[in-house]
Amino acid sequence: MKKKNMLEYLLALLISVVLAMAVGALIMLATGHDPLEGYVLMFQGAFATQRALGNTLAKAATLCLTGLATAVAAQAGIFNVGGEGQLYLGAMASAVLGAKLAGMSPWIAVPLCLLAAMAAGGLYAWIPGVLKVKMKVDEVITTILLNTAAIYFCSYLANGPLKTMERGISSGTDSVDPAFMFDKLIRRSNLTESLFLTIIITVFIWYLMKKSTTGFQMKLTGQNGRFARYSGIKSDRLALLSMVISGAICGLVGMFEVFGLHKRFIVTVSNEFYFDGMLVAMIARYNPVGIILMSLFFGAMKIGGAAMELNAEIPSTLVVIIQSIIIFFMAAEGGVTTLLKERISRRRTAATLQKGDQA
C-alpha cells in the first residue's frame, strides 16, 4: 500500500472502531447496562490476569490463522467461506489418528496428526476449488453449503460410528494419547505450545504472500486472471493451490483445538472461529501484517466479552455486533470518502464561481 493510502486506511479504521464502540455503548445504554462498566470489564477480562492474557493470546492465534487462511485464498481471487467445515474435518481426522496411534513416540505421532489435519482440511477445500477453476461453479455458495454438510457429518461420526466407549462421555471420539497433547504455556489458560506452530505458519504465509514469486503471481491472478494467464502464469493452478493452503490451515486450527484443549473431537470444537477470522481478514483488507495486529485486538475483545457477560450479564454476542458494525463502516468508507470529496469540490466550484461574479 502507498503511504497516503495507508494513512487514509488507518484513519478510516480508527473512526470505524470508535464509531462501532459508540454504537455498542448505545446498545448497552438502551438495554439498561452501564457502557463504561461494560468496557472496563471487557478490558480487565482480556488483560488483567496472567490467565486472561494467555486466553487472549490463544484466541488471537486462532483468529490470526483463520484470517490468514481467508487472505491467502482471497489474494488469488478465490473466496474460501468454507473454513469452518475444513476446520471440523481437520479436527476429526487428527483426533481419530491421535487415538489410533496411542503409545507411539510423540515425535512421530504428532507430526502425522498435523499432516492428517492439513490433508483433511486441504482436500475438503480442494473440492470447491476444482469446481471453481475447472467448471466455474461459484465457490462462495459451494463452500458455505459444504460447511454445513461437514459439521453435520462430523456430528454423525462423533455420535455414531466413531463414538467413544468411555463412560460419562455422551458425544465425542476416543481421546488422544495424553502424551501427544500440547503443554500449556500459562497455567489454567488456553495458551499452549501450538502458539509456536502458529508463529511459524504465520511467518510462512506472510513470506508466501508478500515476498515470494508465487505470492506475487497469486496476486496477479486475483487482480486480473486473464492478464496473468497471458503473461504465462498458471493462474488456475495457483488459485487451486491457494485454496488448498487455506483449507490446510483451517484443518490445523481444528487440530490445535483438539490437541490443546478438548483431547478428543467434540461437536462444539469450534464456535464460528473461521467466520471471526474472516471478519478480521476483511477489516485488515487481506494484509497479513494487518491481520496479525487486528487479531490481537479482536482476540482481546472476544475474551473480554466473555468476562463482561460473566460479571455484568451483558450478552457477549455484543462483541459480534460491534465487529460486524466495524465491517459495515469499513466497507462504506470508500463510498463515503468519494461522496465527501464530491461535495467539497462542488462547494469549491460554487465558491470560485461566486468570487468570479463578485469580481
Place this chain on the structure above:
Amino acid sequence: MNELASILNIGLLQNTLRTATPVVLCALGCLMTDHVGMMNIGCDGMMLIGAFAAVMGSWLGGSWMTGLLLALAIGLILGLFYGVFVIKLKSDEFIIGVALNIFAGGVTTFLLRELTGQSGTFHAPEGNLSVLPRLNAAWLDNIPVIGQIFNNNTLLVYVSWILVLVCWVLLYRTPAGFWFRSAGEHPQSLRSAGKSPEKMKYIASVLCGMLACLSGAHLSMGYLTTFSENMSNSRGFIAVACVIFGRSNPPKVFLAALLFGFIDALGMRLQTFGISSALTSTFPYIGTVLMMVLLVWRNEQKKKKLAVSGLR
C-alpha cells in the same frame, strides 16, 4: 420394491412442500436482486432476523398478524440498509452480505437474551405463541391424494405459490419488469430511456429484504412454531443456489426449491428407517452442491454442441 413404496408416500410430498417454502420465498427475493445485477448473499441473515422479528411481533402483539407485519417492516429496513451500502456507498456486496449474516447471528442472540431473558430457543411465557393459520378447503378433502397434499398447509405456503406467479408476470410481462431487468443487463440504456437504474436497484433490494424476512416468518411461525438461534441454518444460501440453478426465472427457481425440499424431506423420511438424522441432514447441502455442478456441466455440454454445429 415394498420398501421403496413405503418411503415414497404422501407424507413425503407434504414435507417437500413444507420444507421448500422458506427457500422459495427467500429465493424470490434473491432473484429480484439478481435481475438488477446484485447478488445478495446476506439473505440468510435477513431470513434469520425475519424469523426473530416474526416471533417477537407475535409474542408482543398477541397475534400472528403483528408478527408478520413486524417481519415485513424489519425486512423493508434491512433491504434499504443493504441498498444504501451497495448502491449509494458502492460497498463490496460480498463483504456486506457476509457481515450481514454475522450481524444477524449476533443481534438475534443478543436481543433474545435482552428482551426475553432466554437463550437458545424461545418459549413464550404465557403458553402458546400465535402462529400462522392453516388453511382448509372442505371440497378438496374429497379428492384422495390431492386433498391431503394441498390442504392443511400454513397460509404462507399458498402465498408463496401466488408470489411465484406474481413475480413471473411482473418481471416478464410488464414494462416495470423490463426496466428491472435492463437495470441489471444494460443500465446505460435504461438511463437514456429516462429511468433510473439506481431506483430499480433500491426497489429490488427492498423487495429482497421483505421476502427474505417473510420466509423467516414462515420458518419460525409455520414450519416450526418458535424461534431458535441460527435457525435459518444456511437455507438462505440454498435459496441463492436455487436462483443460480433456475437462472432467476421464478417458475424454474420454484422447481429448484422443490427439488431441494424433496431431498430434505427424503432425508427426514429415511430417519424413520434408522438412519442417523445428522447424516441425513447433510443431504440437502450436498444435493444442492451437486445440483450446481450439474447445471454448469449441462451448460458446458450445450456450448460444446453449439460450437460443433457452428463448425458445420
